[in-house]
Amino acid sequence: MSPDPFPVRCHVVTGKGGTGKTTVAAALALALAADGRSVLLIETEGRQGIAQLFDTPPLPYEERRVAVTRGGGEVKALAIDIEEALLEYLDMFYNLKRAGRALRKMGAIDFATTIAPGLRDVLVTGKVKESVTRRRDGHRVYDAVVVDAPPTGRITRFLNVTGEMAGLARSGPIKTQSDGVMAVLKSPQTAVHLVTLLEDMPVQETADAIAELSGAGLPVGSVIVNMATEPMLPEDCLARAAEGGLTAAELAPALAAGHVHDGTALAEALATEATEHARRWAAQDELRDEVEALGRPTVELPLLPGPIDLGALFELAGRLEDHLRTEVAA
Incomplete structure (x- = not known):
């Protein structure tokens, strides 16, 4: 990868429900993609919120371009499908893709992810790590990955579940994969950004999440105050x-x-x-x-009139790009 002004490569965006974290994640992806960079925007909760923001058909389990930015940059989006992610995992680490498809026909995959909800988070964080570290012809495929993550109430559990898995597995592929995921998520190339409103409950949840993330050794990024009024x-x-x-x-x-x-x-x-x-x-x-x-870098995004469309996303992206450059300069 050519020298990049933004050293953090894995941007995890969380926030209390209703704070607009999906909108902020989309705007952040546009900001990071400016000047010719390539960014992957990952949706983790299956709501197809990214497709709605970019006015595209529902996203399959496939990386698709949703926006082009200044200087020829691009944003691709991926909505994680848990069944497909598990099939990919079985094929990648155990060469069991055919067996996995048989399990899906039997309904075993849906059963497994239902009775073991932690498995879902393991698969999602594993896909995030794979996207961040993926290379082609010796170069990183993406300059940055932005994750529209679960809400603040369960963000620490979501990011740390693979570390707990590593503690249970003493050796083998599961141990290796788990250690690899946590090596990325706890490194300086990752930042967990928290979206809040200037309201009591979102601010308190943000403070609680920062304390939990810090206690778990996960890197906290910026606090993004969304929908601020003048x-x-x-x-x-x-x-x-x-x-x-x-x-x-x-x-x-x-x-x-x-x-x-x-x-x-x-x-x-x-x-x-x-x-x-x-x-x-x-x-x-x-x-x-x-x-x-709270002691974290902070940026305010304005409350924009009307529905959020691509033009509004680019307006928010401009604010976030200025903030990113200021933080790097500091």
Whole structure:
């Protein structure tokens, strides 16, 4: 691989449900693919969220290009199918692809992944590791791999399950494969990024996840504050409104000058709305302080109007690209 300004190659994106982690993962993949780089975006939970974001048909268990970026870069996407991943695993390490297909016809694969949910995570993390380390003609196939990972509540278990498997297997292919996966996931080439909103529960889950990841020896990357809003009032007015000091009497003359019908009632409603907005903003600012106290690099992504389409993803990607370059420079 040619010299790359972004040394981390495996970007794991997690966050509380509803924080927009799939959107952030897609935007991060676009940011990393700029200037001619090749990036693989992996979906782990089978929701086909990536296909919806890029407005493509549902993704098969196959790496398909979903976007082209500045300088001829490209993003390919892969939605992991657990049955296909297990067949691939059996073929790669045990030369049992034919036997695996027979097991699938019998329903044994679905049975195995149902009664042993940890097996699912082993297969997914194994595929992530294979994608990160894959080479062709002596060169890495992908400059970076972005993983749309499970939520914060189970991210540490998801990433560490292969390490637990390595502890159970003393030798053999399972031990070798498990050690190889953990060597990648716990190395400086991996970073686990956490997506949050400026709300109490997502920020608390982010703090808990950082503590768990650090305790497990997994590398924590950036905290990405998603859907951040801008204040609608000047700073001095925000402070007054939050204290209830912005009154309808102050707003009424401007409404009257604009010949607004029933200006008095509207002024009262606007004053109430301004007070509520200012207090929400003050609460968000307090949560910003909590995010900063986590001690991780932080970037804010704006709340964009309308549905998230490819144009919106590229706008978010621009913010993330600036953040990545700033972190490398630091």
